[in-house]
Amino acid sequence: MSKGQVDAPIELFVAVIILAMSMTLAFYVMNTSSEAQCIAELRSEVRSLESAMVDVAIGSPPTSREATFNMKSCGTKRIEGLRFVKYTQVDFCRQCTGYTQGCWKIEPVYIDSADGILRPLTDASMCIQMPMDMGVEDEYIPKPPQGYLVNPSNIDTIHCIPLGTTACVDLESGRSCSLDVPQSVLSDQYWRTLGRVQGESVFVFKLTKRLYLGTTGITTGQKGYISVCAMKKETAASR
Numbered sequence: 001m002s003k004g005q006v007d008a009p010i011e012l013f014v015a016v017i018i019l020a021m022s023m024t025l026a027f028y029v030m031n032t033s034s035e036a037q038c039i040a041e042l043r044s045e046v047r048s049l050e051s052a053m054v055d056v057a058i059g060s061p062p063t064s065r066e067a068t069f070n071m072k073s074c075g076t077k078r079i080e081g082l083r084f085v086k087y088t089q090v091d092f093c094r095q096c097t098g099y100t101q102g103c104w105k106i107e108p109v110y111i112d113s114a115d116g117i118l119r120p121l122t123d124a125s126m127c128i129q130m131p132m133d134m135g136v137e138d139e140y141i142p143k144p145p146q147g148y149l150v151n152p153s154n155i156d157t158i159h160c161i162p163l164g165t166t167a168c169v170d171l172e173s174g175r176s177c178s179l180d181v182p183q184s185v186l187s188d189q190y191w192r193t194l195g196r197v198q199g200e201s202v203f204v205f206k207l208t209k210r211l212y213l214g215t216t217g218i219t220t221g222q223k224g225y226i227s228v229c230a231m232k233k234e235t236a237a238s239r
Helices: 003-058 183-188 233-238
Strands: 064-070 077-087 103-111 118-120 126-128 135-138 190-195 202-216 219-232
Touching: 003 064, 003 077, 003 103, 003 126, 003 202, 003 219, 135 190, 202 233, 219 233
Parallel strands: 135 219
Antiparallel strands: 064 202, 077 103, 077 190, 103 118, 103 126, 202 219
């Protein structure tokens, strides 16, 4: 047997290994690129939602805007819900420039496949550039927790999905929610959350500026807040 005949199987084996490694690397790059593009799309939707909230916050009642959000899957990160959260601990506001007493944020959340913990998708989360004393309430429950509405009008509770009031979102199939946030943080923040609803992943948020008369801390008078009505896309289209 010639030397060439002996070397041929070895060269073929090496070529197969190189090809397999190249394909693995190519698939990894493709998946990473696809996940990054997906997260960029999520962030764009969060930015549109944040912009709509700011418009409503600085507007006069009953200023209203709508924004759409798709709870899609980006690689291994399947978005399970969306949180509107008011952080009073500045450690959670490092990405929010100019806010030293706390901040409002929009956080898409997913379940980490490594440990089953519900976490915010940081790359798609965004600070809401509005005053800390601006409230965010649930249109499904038109009466604010303090005081009463001033000149209530166009309240739509029929089409709205109730929002949660804890850091956990309602998970499909009755799955439990695990968090890695200390209890002191959980109890000291303000949460409004929406999870997937019966397999639905695309939602329309109708945001309306409202006023209520009541007491917040030591201040009494008219206070502005954003009333949030979360709807399934089909419901919003049929109104």
